[in-house]
Amino acid sequence: MNPKLDRRKKYTRMVLKDSLISLLSTKQIAAITVKEICEQADINRSTFYTHYKDQFDLLRQIEEEIIADMNTYLSQHNFSEIEKSLQTTERLLEYIVSKSDICNVLLNENGDTSFERRVMEVARSFLITTWMDCQENDAAVSEYISTFIISGSIHVIKHWLANDMDKTPQQIAQIINSIAINGIDQNS
Structure with a gap:
């Protein structure tokens, strides 16, 4: 060619x-x-x-590229240790920063809600197969916990993007991981 x-x-x-x-x-x-x-x-x-x-079709192609990038990116990391989980969350947020215009639009109210669901499925598959395996929960409980954590994380990221990324990826990663590990009680 x-x-x-x-x-x-x-x-x-x-x-x-x-x-x-x-x-x-x-x-x-x-x-x-x-x-x-x-x-x-x-x-x-x-x-x-x-x-x-x-x-x-054009929107679907854009979404496919982002999802494929996220899958490739997440496949390169291991979530089994808390420190690595924090670093991976930071790197994922840095990826979002590098694609902030696209991510902000695809996750805003004008975007296709199927994209948000697909992002949740990608994150859930990694969370359940790695981090959640370390927990002592049955599969059904793990699915509910992962849904809660992922939904909250996506909404934190959407809020962060809407606020022009007013905090660093490291600060947002710390917030997400802290809540995922300790829950809302920050004294834990």
Whole structure:
């Protein structure tokens, strides 16, 4: 394949993704049209349809990339020790900082709620198979505990993103891990 063509395809997809993310910051996906995306990207509609079926397909592709990145990232770490759990949470938050524009939009009220559920499933699978294995709970209890911890963590991250990341990833990781390990009673 011609390298110029490959670069052009990558550029086109990047511009389309950036345009959709920009539009999602102010509108819900159902209210965004392919025409709007193309106008913002300065690309004609036939080019759009060469790459994606519709705006929902484009959003799904963006979400797939983030989920794949998160899976790859989390697979590289071991949650079995508290110190490593804190470091991994910090690194995951640093990843979110590096993709803050996309993560903020995908997790805000204009984003697709399925993305948040998918992020929760990724986190749950890692939490149950690693950290929760260290606990003395049966599988059903572990699932409820992990749901509680993950839901709370995602909402903390959403709040943090909405506040322009007013704390460092290390501070947020400390808050999340402290609550996950000690609960709300900070005197434990």
